[in-house]
Amino acid sequence: MMAAMDVLSSRLLLHPRDPAVSQHFYRDLLGLAVYREFAGGEVYFLGNGLLEVSGRSADGPPSGLQLWLQVRDVEAEHTRLAALGVPVSRAPRTEPWGLVEMWIADPDGVAIVLVQVPREHPLRSDPR
Secondary structure, eight states: OOOOOOOOOOOEEEOOSSHHHHHHIIIIISOOOEEEEETTEEEEEETTEEEEEESOOTTOSOTTOEEEEEOSOHHHHHHHHHHTTOOEEEEEEEOTTSOEEEEEEOTTOOEEEEEEOOTTSGGGSOOO
16 A cells, blocks of 8 residues: 655645735735745745745636635624725625625635634534
8 A cells, every 4th residue: 555645735826917916915905924935926824724926927827716714703804805995796794504704806816705614603613
């Protein structure tokens, strides 16, 4: 039997149309903490993952790409981001599956869902 892959770290790579505009969006508007900076890019913390915004792509990121970001308070993020001029695609609402979700998009149109897991939601407890 072959050994399983031992993944030590991972990150999502995003090659935007305009790196400076996208880095401003993720760093200054969303307020993601910077993990690493290097010539031509930045890497941000995404909870237990990483997002690297680097390089340039004439077409931008692939269509269909979405980011799912769990936050503590979706309503507070809605107020904060709207005050910064970030367009909100869909205002916060409780979905039929019980999560509170709000949708925005990055400068290249990458869909970003901000999710709050309510205290009573099953994701908060281990039913085992």
